[in-house]
Amino acid sequence: MRKKRVLLLSEGFGSGHTQAAYALAVGLRSLDSTIQTRVIELGNFLNPVIGPMIVSAYRKTVTKQPKLLGKLYRRQYKKSLNRFAQLALHRLFYTHTEQVISQLKPDLIVCTHPLPNAVVSRLKRLGLQIPLYTLITDYDAHGTWTSSEVNKYLVSTVEVKKKLTDRGISPSRIEVTGIPVHPNFWQTYDKSELQAQFDLKPLPTVLIMGGGWGIMYSDDLLAYMTRWRDRIQLIYCVGNNEKVRERMLAESSFQHPNIKVLGFTKEINKLMDVSDLLITKPGGMTCTEGLSKGIPMLFYEPIPGQEEVNCEYFVASGFGEMLVSTETIDKWFELIQEPYTSGQHRMNLLNKRNQQYNPMECSRAVLQLMQ
Incomplete structure (x- = not known):
């Protein structure tokens, strides 16, 4: 009997979409070793020259003109991509998608980004007969995710399901699965061993992340955090942004034994375990x-x-707080000491997590739907 094949299509507009695809792929294989998975960032795969240029332009817009993105997001919020836009995408960037699908012969396609989904x-x-599942990787449901051809939506929360049903999508086409994370994030590690691995002291530790693109917070507040460096360990993760890392390493305020400035790392799960505050x-990821x-x-x-909606959800759920001033930093840096x-606070969050979230739920749902 031929092994079942799942094709997961993403895009490189931020790392979260592709991370979700890989997390789902690993989860599926851990539940059923006979399943074969393939993750592809479709635009970069089909257009290895043009694709990265488009992603780079998007990254510059995120950095320089975030308000413009917000206006576009809100203006198109309730609108799915129309047929003309889908045709244009196909002709300009995705002309060989059908050929890729024909060669790989998947039994199921899962899209973790709106563009390959469209x-x-x-x-x-x-005429393509393969089932299409759409994994929405945020805590909101923008219209560009939606299409009448989607067989099943996999969403983060009941609130997102309601947003889809309010647009006329049948509840039977929506599964509340949570966003999958890599199984590594469900493992717990010995804190003293992690401190030795990362050359850390047994001090309260704060992890500051700028995402895969290393978009960090304002320089003033980054520098303000370093005032705590004698009492708090600070780990700055700037992703692939080597310019930011070099600039920070060159500044005297960051040159301290209790401050680490890291580039890209695959060990965020361990850094979260060894830290007391993120x-x-x-x-969304x-x-x-x-x-x-x-x-x-x-x-x-x-x-x-979408990041504003993500923030609202996690603040309302008690998992986080907006960083609005130096007073917010002082409050939390005092608390973790x-x-x-x-x-107790972390134990409460873990108990709440256990009630609301299971990292394998998405993989289990997809596996069940395939049977």
Whole structure:
């Protein structure tokens, strides 16, 4: 009997979409070793020259003109991509998608980004018979995710399901599964061993993340955090942004034994375990990873649109707080120096996580739907 094949299509507009695809792929294989998975960032795969250029332009817009993105997000919020837009995408960037699908012969296609989702939807309208599942990787449901050709939506929360049903999508086509995270984030590690691995002291520790693109918070507040460096360990993760890392390493305020400035790393799960507080942009994937670790979160500078909604959800759920001033930093940096209070708070978050979230639920749902 031929092994079942799942094709997961993403795009490189931020790392979260592709991380979700890989997390789902690993989860499926761990539940059923006979399943074969393939993750592809479709635009970069089909257009290895043009694709990265488009992603780079998007990254510059996120950095320089986030308000413009917010306006576009809100203007198109209730609108799915129309047939003309789908045709244009296919002709300009995705002309060989059907050929890729034909070669790989998947039994199921899962899209974790709206663009490949729109292209596969068009192919289904033209006769493609393969089921299409759409994994929405935020805590909101923008109209560009939606299409009548989608067989099943996999969503983060009941609130997102309601947003889809309010648009006329049948509840039977929506599964509340949570956003999948890599199984590594469900493991717990010995804190003293992690401190030795990362050359850390047994001190309260704060992890500051700028996402895969290393978009960090304002320089003033980054520098303000370093005033605590004699009492608090600070780990700055700037992703692939080597310019930011070099600039920070060159500044005297960051040159201290209790300060680490890291580039890209695949060990965020361990860094969350060894830390007592996470300061991050509220990307859907990072927030879900923080949720899985039960680490309290402070959110900064959400990109207008989906990150604002992500932030609202996690603040309302008690998993985080907006970082609005130096007073917010002082409050939390004081709290994590009180071992009992800090430990109790994290235990409460872990209990709440256990009630609301299971990292394998999405993989189990997909596996069940395939049978």
